[in-house]
Amino acid sequence: MYDLIIIGMGPGGYEATLTALRKKLNIAIVEKSKIGGNCLNRACIPTKYYRAGAHQIEKLPLLNKYGINLSSNSIDFLQAKKGKDEAIGFLRKSLSQLLKAKKVPVYKGTGKIVGQNQVQITYEDGKTETIEGKYILVATGSIPVSIGGIVPDGKYVITTEDYLENMEQLPENLLIVGGGVAGCELAYISAQYGSKVTVVEIKDRLLSSDIISPDISRLLQRKFKKLGIEFKLETSVKDYKVSGDKIVVNLSDGSQLKVDKILLSVGRKPNTSDIDNIGIEKDERGFIKTNSYLQTNFENIYACGDVVNSPMLAHVASYEARVALKNMFDEKKIEVDYSLVPWSIFTAYEIAHVGLSEQQAKEKGIEAISGYYPFTYNEKAVDELESDGFVRLVFDKKTKHVIGATIVGIEASELIHVMAYAIRNEMTAEEIHDFIYFHPSLSEIFLYATYDIVIGKLF
C-alpha cells in the first residue's frame, strides 16, 4: 500500500509530489495525459511563453531608441510554437527525470476512486489495474466549458487548450468568444503575431470581475484599440455556420463576421464527473466538497486545485497541495487561507492584484483610503521604455495598514509580491514609505504611492 496516491499531475499534483518526496513518502502518480497538467502543457506556461514573444514584437519598433536598427523582420508563429514546445519539453523532462530518479511509479491512465483506499486505473487499451493508498489526493483539474451551442470541434471552433498546445498556424481572422482573462491574453498574443482579432464579451467591459476595477478595463480597452484589437461588449454569438473555409458568425447586435476560427474562452468546470463511485460529495457545479483542511467526506481522501471551489489558479492548487500534505502527514493541522492570493494577467498590460479592492473593503465595512502613483516618472520604467501603468494601494483609513494593491504595467506580476508581503505583515503606509528601495527600481513606486498619505499632497 502506497502512503499516498496522487491523481492528476498538474500544479497540485506536482507540488504534492515535491513535498511527499522530501518527506520520504512512498507515493504513486496517476495521470492520463502529459505530466505537468494543463498549466504546463496547455495553459499558463505556453501563454506566458507566447506573451513574452508578443511583448517583444510590440517592442521591436522602439528598439531604435537603444540604437538597435532592425532593417527587416518577419514573424513566424509556427517557429514560436516550436520554441514553446522546446521550453515546455525541457520543463516536462526535468519533472520526468526527477520522478525517474526517485523511482516514483507513474500509472498512465485514468484514475477512479473505487474504494476508500483504492484507485482503479483504466489504460488506453481498456485494461484496468487497481492500486491501494493510505491517502488519496484528487487533483484532476478542470476542463473548458462551452456555451450557447458553440461546440469546439478542434478545427473551426477551438478551445484555449487547442490553441496553446497544438495550434501551428494562426488564423487570419480570429473571433474570441469571452473577454475574460484567457480571452484578453490570447487576443493580445494573436494580434501581435499577426491575426485580425475580434473579441465578443457578453458583459459591459473586458476583464469584468469584482476584483478588477472598471478603470483598468477602460485602460486595457484603449490599448486594445491602439493595437487594432476589436471588441464588442454586451454582445454574444447568435449562431454560426461553416461556409467553405470560413465561418460566418451572426452576433446578437445584428452584425455578421467572417472568420477563420472561433476561440472559445468562457470558463472552465471541475473535471470530476467520473472521479469516483464511492460517494465523494460534490456541489451542484461538480466541485468536490472539502472542509477547511481540504478533506473530502472520506477522511483519508483530500482534494486540491480546480476540483475544489476555490480560485481556479495554478498557484492556489499548489498551495492547497502543500496544505493537504501537511494535514495528511504532520501532527499540526492547518486550515486553508485564501485571503492573500495574488493574481496576474498577461495581456497588453501586465495587471496584478492582491488583497482587497476599495469596493471590497467597503463591503466589509472598512473605511479605505488609497494611494496612487503612475510609472510615468519612474526612472527605471522610463529607461525600459515601458512607463505606462500605475500602482494603487488600498489602506484601512483607521489603522493605515495596507489591505490591497493593484498594479498595472511593467513587471506587475512580480512587484505584487512585495505588497502581498506588506499586507501579510500588516505594514502601515508609513512603514512602506520609510523603507529603502533600490534606485532606480520599479519597486520605488511603493514609496511614491504612500507620499500623499504619509507626508501630504503635492497639489
Added chain:
Amino acid sequence: MYDLIIIGMGPGGYEATLTALRKKLNIAIVEKSKIGGNCLNRACIPTKYYRAGAHQIEKLPLLNKYGINLSSNSIDFLQAKKGKDEAIGFLRKSLSQLLKAKKVPVYKGTGKIVGQNQVQITYEDGKTETIEGKYILVATGSIPVSIGGIVPDGKYVITTEDYLENMEQLPENLLIVGGGVAGCELAYISAQYGSKVTVVEIKDRLLSSDIISPDISRLLQRKFKKLGIEFKLETSVKDYKVSGDKIVVNLSDGSQLKVDKILLSVGRKPNTSDIDNIGIEKDERGFIKTNSYLQTNFENIYACGDVVNSPMLAHVASYEARVALKNMFDEKKIEVDYSLVPWSIFTAYEIAHVGLSEQQAKEKGIEAISGYYPFTYNEKAVDELESDGFVRLVFDKKTKHVIGATIVGIEASELIHVMAYAIRNEMTAEEIHDFIYFHPSLSEIFLYATYDIVIGKLF
C-alpha cells in the same frame, strides 16, 4: 528667510524637495549644474538606460525562438545616446516643471555655507549672492577619484561621468581601470555596443567586496569570458602614453595594450572640499560628520547622500533626505538605520543583495543556514529565455528568521525587495514557504529556496 536651503539637487536634494513641498515649506535650491545630479544625468539612470539596450542586444539572437526573425540589424551607439538624452531630458523636465509650478527658487551656482543660516552662491560669472535659511541640507554628492597618475583629460582618459553624459562614439578598444560595480556595468554595456573591452582590477576578482561572495564573481567572470570581455586580475596600470590616436598602456604584469580610451572607474570621494567656511566637521576622507539624526556639528545644518559616510548609493541619499527632513520639522526624531539597504548591479547579470551574507552573519556570531534555488526550472524564467542565475537565502539557524538574500539573474533588482520586506518583518523560512506566489512568477523561487529547510532535502 527660507525654511530650508537645499544645496545640491541630486537624489538627496530631490527627495528633500518632494518632502518639503508636501510639508508646504518655503524652500530654496542651490545647484551649480543640471538638476537631478549625477544620478540622473551621469550615473545610475544613463547606466540603466544603456544596460536595457545592451541586454536587448544580447537577446537579439534568441528572438528566433519566439518566431521573430531579424534578417539584419546594426548597432549605433550615438543613436542610443540620443535615446538616453531623450529619456533623461524627459525626467529632468518633469522635475523642472514641478519646481516651476511650485515656484521654488533655484539658484544656479555653487553654494557655500558662510554662516549658520547663510549660504553664499557664486555664479558662473563670479558674482555672488547670499541667502538665508532656518535649516540647511548639504547634499552635494561626490566626485570621481583618480589613482596612480591616471589623470582624466576628457579625451583619452575619461571618467564614468564623461562616458555616461557625453560620449557619442564608443572607442574600438577600451581599457577599464577598476573592476568594481561601475567598471563591470560599463564593461558589459561597451562590449554589447561593440567595443573590445579589457578590465584591469587590482584585487583578485571582479566585484571584490565583503557583500559579494566569490562564487558570484566567478559566475560573472565566466560570463564575461563568454561575451569576449577580457579582464586581468591582480593587475594595475604601470604607465601609459598617448601615441598618435592610440594610448599605449603598460600593465603591472609586464604586458602592453594599445587602446583608444581609458575609462577610470576606481571610486568616488565626497564633494565637500569647499562647502563651507564655518567649521562644519569632516573626517579625514572629507565626509561630513553627522550624528544618527544626520545633524552636523551645527544643529540646523544636516547632510545626506555621498557627503556623509554611509553607502554611496542614490537610494541611501534619498532615504537620508527623508530622515533629515523628518528630524528638522517633525516632533518625533528618528535615527538612520542602514541595516536594510538593498543594492543591485546591472552588468552581464543583474545581481542584488540585502541583509547579511553568510560570512557577515558568522562575524556577528549568528549561526546561519542557507536555502538555494536556481532559476533553471523556474517556468517564467524559462519562458523569458533567461534562466541563468539563482537565489540564496540566509537564515538564522536558531530562529529560522531570514536575515539575508542574494539574487543573481532576471529581475533580481526588483525581487530583492520581497526579501527585504521579509527580513524587516522577521519572517521565518516556514512563513516564506507557506506563502502563495503567483504561478508562473519569478517570485516563486523563494518558495522553492525554502523547501530544503522547511520540508526536507530532495536528494
